[in-house]
Amino acid sequence: MDEAVKKGEMSVSAPTDETAVIQLTGRWKRSAGLPGAGEALGILESRPLLRKVSFNTAGITEWDSSLLTFFLRIRHSLEIKGVVAEADGLPDGARRLLRMAAAVPERPGARAEAEPAGVRQESFLSRVGGGAISLSGAVEEAVAFIGEAALGFFALVRGRGAFRPADVYSFVQGAGVQALPIVSVIGMLVGSIFAFMGAIQLRTFGAQIYVADLVGIAMVRVMGAVMTGVIMAGRTGAAYAAQLGAMQVNEEIDALRTFGISPVEFLVAPRVIALTLMMPFLCVYADFMGILGGLIVGAGMLDLSAASYIAETRSTLDLTNLWIGLFHSFVFGIIISLTGCLRGMQCGRSASAVGDAATSAVVTAIVWMVIATAAITYLCDLMGI
Amino acid sequence: MDETEIAVRDLAIGYGGLALLKNINFTVGRSEIFIIMGESGSGKSTLLKAMIGLKKPAGGRILYGTMDLWGAGPDERERLMRRFGVLYQNGALWTSMTLAENVSLPLEQHTDLSRGEIRDTVALKLALVGLAGFENFYPAELSGGMARRAGLARAMALDPDILFFDEPSAGLDPVNARMLDNLILRIRDSIGSTFVVVTHELASIFSIGDNSVYLDADSGTITAAGHPKVLLAQSEDRKVRNFLTRGNEKSYAADRGN
Structure with missing residues (x-):
């Protein structure tokens, strides 16, 4: 060189x-x-x-x-x-x-402001205080939103809401029929997983037939609703957050406000109603698919006859279990749609904010669903059902 | 101008405890095309948000006639806002609805017109902005200029007394920007609405502006006011002249080391 x-x-x-x-x-x-x-x-x-x-x-x-x-x-x-x-x-x-x-x-x-926040040393007390202030702000915002959504719902029921029936119809379709394939797959797999897990234990006592009880009660009482909830949080809740977030970025929500149209009545209420209405249906469907999954495993691997599996399932399930499951799904529907819409409405004005809103909607919904499940289970225990 | 439509008095606007704008004072006459200009980041759009009732100012008053927009109760404010039409930066059309639905929604919400009357009104408004026959198009199927004009049709849906424009020609080619300017002039001349236009497009400022204020980014307040052409010729403020000459103010440029 x-x-x-x-x-x-x-x-x-x-x-x-x-x-x-x-x-x-x-x-x-x-x-x-x-x-x-x-x-x-x-x-x-x-x-x-x-x-x-x-x-x-x-x-x-x-x-x-x-x-x-x-x-x-x-x-x-x-x-x-x-x-x-x-x-x-x-x-x-x-x-x-x-x-x-x-x-x-x-x-x-300019240089001082550009420093990453982590570099600045903040005392423990001021961090705790700052956290508490922002938490109380977030709670206030969420409560105000829920209140507004409730008002929007009543306005809608009284026929004075700003929503368009066509919107509710398309949301019902999106949160209902279009969710069936994924709910089928997940429901059936969860049912068959329960059947497998139960079978390993129950077979040692020669009690395979109780697999039907296990799958039936678990699916109908809570798992059908929980699995449907998780699917819908990831599918529809995230979609709601992204839709409203994109509308926020595009100033479409501001445009609604300037026309005196409440975004909560016009955008949130129809979504909440559609998903809350569809969740119980999806839940029953998931229950059914779960039992079907259990039946396939039971009949295929455990030498149980389909007739005896179905008979056992019917004898063990009662309406109480079904109502509890439906109640779960109804509550989950409200949680998922409200958190999805809340995060969308809170969305910042950038493309990455829309992604954050969708992520946050899913995480928040799942956390609150788990808390709600724990609360409902405890209440059922108190009431002895 | 004969009558005062809007009077802004000692307005101050902050963002999260940070003062962005202060000591904002100006009046807009009836049927005037009033320009709010300034560099990017000078708070033009924020001022507009306060004027249309979307962002509560930290202090001061915005008077429409004798009515104080932010001093009024929510119901009164809502009624006042019915008199406004707003064209947002990119049109902000509701993307899940057709153009006809976009224009008809405000009519459905706030008037007792029959379906047929609404349909006719929508057709008329779309025709006014040169979009006759586009009723069933979705916003995604339109070009930038068309979306902006469709946004104008929607803003005019309720025959507002005052039309607000947030950077109407931003991102448009010169021909479409000119078309929008001409549209604004024609609408003003035919129905006598008042226009408040936030923009930094010099061509628009000079061709449509009757009156203007210059928002200074550094001091957060108005540093010049008057007819844009008069400001260009007579303003004492070098920064304003530099803005109006597209950065050609020699003495100002030299100071900044360019």
Whole structure:
């Protein structure tokens, strides 16, 4: 390789005690493996009498902004010690770029604001206080939203809401019929998983037939509703958050407000009604698919006859179980649709905010569904059902 | 101008405890095309949001006639807002509805018109903005200029007294931007509405503006007011002249080191 196109190299010479010359040669490009500014600074800082540093770049063949950052780091570090670094020896273009960068002075305070929040040391107390304030704000917002949604619902029931029947119809379709395939698959698989798990234990006692009881009660009482809820939170709740979030970004919600149309009545109420209406139906369907899954495993692997499996299921299930399951799904429907819409309405004004809203809608809905399930289970226990 | 339509008095607007705009004072005359101009980030759109009832100011008053927009109760404010039409930056058409549905929704909500009357009104409004026959198109099927004009048709649905525009020609090609400007002039001349236009498009400012204010990003207040052409010729403020000459104000540019 020719001497001239070798990678960038640096040497420091000192004509007098007060001056130094940094000689740069070769190819000063980011990819070429350059000597760091620290190396030069190490040499320069060992000279206490130094007042002025100049550059000799006559031997440089090519350069990019790494030459500028090299120079700026040296100048910045030396400035503090009262040493002047002169740009005169840099290539013409580089000097022009430096002048351009210095043309508009740095805005005071801009740098401090740009620091990541984590860098700033905050006391434990102020963090706890800040957290509490933002929590109370979030609770207030959520309560206000639920109140507004309830008012919107009543307005709708009284026939005075701003919604369009066609909207409810299309949401019912989206949250109902179109969800059937995924609910079928998940419901059936969950039923068969229960059957497998139960079978391993029950077979040791020769009590395989009770697999039907296990699957039937588990699915109908709670699992059908929970699995449907999880599916719908990921599918429809996230979609609601993304739809309303995108409308927020696009100022469509502002446009509704300026026409005096309540976004909660017009956008939220029909979604909540559609999903809350459809959830119990989906739940019953998931129950049925779960029992079917259990039946397939029972009849196929456990040598139970289909007739005896069905008879056992019928004898063990009563309406109480079904009502409890339906109640779960009804509550889940409200939770999923409200959290989806709330997160959508709270969405910021950027594309990434829409993604955050959808994610947050799913997480919030699932957390509240688990809490609701625990509460309902406890209540059922108290009531002895 | 003969009569005052809007009077903004000592208005201050903040974002999360941070003062964004302060000491905002101006009046808009009836049937005037009033321009709010300024650099990006000077708070033009925020001021517009306060004027149309979407963002509560931190202080001051916005008077429509004798009525204080933010001092009034929610019901009164709602009634006042019925007199406004707003064209948002990108049209903000409701994407799940056709153009006809977009224009007819406000009519369905706030008037007792029959279906047929609504259909005729919608057709008329769309024809006014040059979109006759586009009733069954969805917003996604329109070009930027068409979406903006459809937004204007929707903004005019309830025959508002005052039309607000948030950067109407932003992102439009010169021909479409000009078309929108001409539309604004024609509507004003034929029905006498008042227009408040937030924009930084110089061509629009000079061709349609009757009166204007310049919002300064650094001080957060109005630093110049008057007819745009008069401001260009006579303003003492170098920053304003620099804005109106597209950065060609020599003395100002030299200060900034360009």
